[in-house]
Amino acid sequence: MNPATFANIPHAHSQDSVPKLMGRVLLALLPATLYGVVLFGWPAFNLLAVTVLACLLGEAVCLWLAGRSVRLGMLDGSALLTGMLLALSLPPWAPWWIGAIGGAFAIVVGKGVFGGTGQNVFNPAMLARVMLLVSFPVQMTTWLDPHPWLSGSAPSFLEGLQVTFGHWAATDGVTGPTILGHIRTELGMNHALSQSVPGHYQSALAAVGWTGGSLGETAEILILLGGLWLLWRRAITWQIPVAMLVTVLLLASGFHWANPERFADPLLHLLSGSLMLGAFFIATDPVTSPLAPVGQIVFGIGCGALVYIIRTWGGYPEGIAFAVVLMNAATPLIDHYFRPRIYGRTWRGESRPIEKKSDEN
C-alpha cells in the first residue's frame, strides 16, 4: 500500500478528460461533416483528409520540437478538431494546398509557437482561415452549388482527385455565390433586396443546408442539433452561443425593420454562412474564450456584433473568422474586467455587508 500524501487531495475526480471533451465536440460535428461531404462529393472528402493530416503532422512536429510526448499530445484530439473545423470552413472544392498550408499554419503558427495546447491566444482554425482568405482570395471565395454524392452532377472518385490535386478551373456551371456574397454584389449594384434575394434564396433550403457555402457550414439544422447535444453533455456552456446568436438576431431585426431593402432579414442572417458553426463550435473554443460566465456573455455579444458589422458594412461578405479572432484578442481584457462575484464580497472585491431584510424573522 502506497502511503497517501497531500499530493493526492482530493481523492475523487470527475471522469472528464481533455480527450473526452474534444471527442464530444468531434462527435457533435460528425453529422454536419458527413452532410457536407455528401453534398459536395469526393473533392470535399479529399480536402477534409488533407487538412486533418496537415494538422496532425504539424502537431507531431511541434510536440517533438517542444520535447513533449508526441503520443500523449496527439491523443488529446485538439489537432484533429482544429483540422476538422478548418476544413469545414473552407470552400469544398478548394485545391489540396489550401488545406495543407492552412492546416500546418493553424497548428504551427496558431498554436505551436504559443506553447501548444492551452497556450494559444487565437483560435487556430480561424487564424488559418483568415490567413488563407487574405492570401488566396480567389481559391477561398470560389463557392460551389451543391453536387450531391451519387447525383448526376457529382464528380466521380477520379474526377474528385482531379479537382483537389490537379488543375481544375472553376466554371460557372458548377459554382455560384453564397447568399451573403450575392447580397453584397447586388447591394453594390444598388439593387433592392426584395428583388435580388427571392430568386436566390429560400430559408427552408438554407436550413437543411441545400445551398452553396463552406464544406461544413451549410447544414444549419445539423449544426444546431450538434450544438444542443454539446450543451446537454455539458461540453460547452450556453453563454457564448446564446449571446452571439441573440446579438445577431437583435441587430438584424432592428436594421431590417428600419430598412428592409438595404438590410437582410434576421432569419437569413441566422441560417446563412457559418454563424451556427461559429456560435456553437468555434467561438466556444475554451482556450481562446473567457473563463467566467459573465465574460463569456460579453465575448458572445462582441462576436455577434462584429459578425453583423462585417457582413453588413465590411469588406467581406462573411465575418465569423474575423469576428472570432478579434474577440480572441480581447479575451485577456475581458477576463480581467469580467470576473464572477466572490462569495461575501461586492463586485469590486470588498467585503459585502449583510443587508438587513425586514421579511426575515
Added chain:
Amino acid sequence: MSRHVFWGGVHPPGQKHLSAERPIELLPIPARLYLPLQQHAGGPALPVVTVGQRVSKGELLAKAQSATSAPLHAPTSGTIAAIGEFTAPHPSGLPMATITLEADGADQWIEREPSPDPFDLEPAEVARRVGAAGIVGMGGANFPSAVKLDKARQAKVHTLVINGAECEPYMSCDDRLMRERAAEIADGVAIMLHAVQAARAVIAIEDNKPEALQTMRDACRVDERMEVRSLPSRYPAGSAKQLIQWLTGLETPAGGRGTDTGLLVHNVGTAYAVHRALRYGQPLISRIVTVSGGAVAEPRNLEAPIGALAADLLAYCGGVDTDCTRLLMGGPMMGQPLPCAETPVVKGTNGILALTAAELGEQRSPEPCIRCGRCVEACPMGLLPVEMANSARQEDWSGIQALKLNDCMACGSCAYACPSRIPLLQYFAFARSQLAEQRRQESKAQHIRQLMEQRQARFAREERVKAEAAAQRRAAKQSRVVVTADDDDDD
C-alpha cells in the same frame, strides 16, 4: 423563508450505499486508546493525570488551556500507560503529544452528579457545561462548541442551523445518527436553542437521505421552533457558508463571521453530544465513525471510543483487502490521507476509508490547462481557481492575494472538476505556505527594525545624557574659570 441557491459545487458519486444501511454498532473497547492532546482548534489540552494513574470512564485527563481549547476525558476506565508522542491524524505523519490509556475492561464510569434540567440553567451555564464536556464541532471543523454558542448568543443569532447535509461521499455516520437517535438530536437542538437564545432551528439534510429526513421530521414535530429542510445533494452543500447561502440567500461577509448573518451552524453530531452532556453529564468520549471503502470487507457505522486506532475499526469491519491503495480519515473530497492505520480516531473523525485503485479511478499526470472554466463553474466561492494556480506557478504572490486566495476553503470542487487533473489544491497550499513565510519574514524584519530603532534611540539618549552632563560639567568648570578670569581681569 424563500428558496435560494448556492453557487457551483460538484456531484461526486455518493457511494453511501456501502454503509448507509448498516445500523450503528458499538466497537468493543480496544486494549489501548491513544488520545492526542490537540483534537480541536486552539491550544492543546494540558494533562492533569500522571503515568500509572488509574482513571475512571469520563474522568478528566487534560484540561482546556485557554478559552479556545477543549478538555479531554477518559473514554473508558484504566491506567495511564504513557504521556508522550504518537502518530497523529495529520498528513505529515508527525507525532503529537498523546495520552495513552490502557483499558482495564471494566469500563467503569466516574461518579456523576444527577444532571439538572438544562432549561433551568442560565444559557451561559449551558455553554460552560458544553465546554467542560470537551465538545467540539463534530463535522470535522473541531472548533470548541462552547465558544461558538457564547459568541452566537452575544451576536443575537436568531436561527440555529443544524447541519445534517453530510455531503462528503461514503460518509453515513450522520445519516445513521439521525435515523436511529433523532429524538436525542432534537433534544440537543432544544438545549442549544436555549444556550444561544435563538428563536428557531433549521435542520438541513441532503435529499439523498429520505429516511433521515423522515425520522428527523417526526422527531421535530413536537417543537414548533424546529423545521427540517431538504437540501439538494450537491457537494459542498454541508459547508457552513454554502448552507447559509442556500437557506437565506445571505452571504457571510468576507473576513466576517457566520453569525453576522444571524445564523449559527452546528453539526447534528454536536447536537447529539450536547444532549448526552447536558442530560447525562457524559463528556464527549465516543463518536460515530463510518468505516467504508471498497477495500473494507464489511463497511459499517461504528460508535467508537475516541482514541481507538483506525486499525482497530478496520479489523472490526473484517480487515482491509490487499488491493487497498489509499487510507483516509474523512471523505474523499476533504479527508486526510493517513500515514498508517495506527492512527487514532479523534473527536472530528467522521470516517475511515480504505479505497481501492478502481475507486480512486484512473491516476493520470496533469495535462495542459485548456481553460475550459470547469473550475470556475465548480467553485462555490466564485473564485478563479485556474488564475490562482497560474499566479502560484509564476510565484506572483500579490497577484494571488488579489484573486482572494484567502477566501478559498479548499473544498476541492475545482480539482474534482478539472479534466486536465491539475493539482489546484496543491498550488494553493504552496502559495499559502509561501505567503505565511513571507508574513513571518516581514514581521521578523519589522521586529529587527524595531529593535534597531530602539537601540539607536537608546544610544542617542545616552549620548545626549552624556553630552548634557559634559556640558554641565564644562559650564560649571567654565563658570569657575570665568570667575577666576574675571579675577584676572580685575587684576
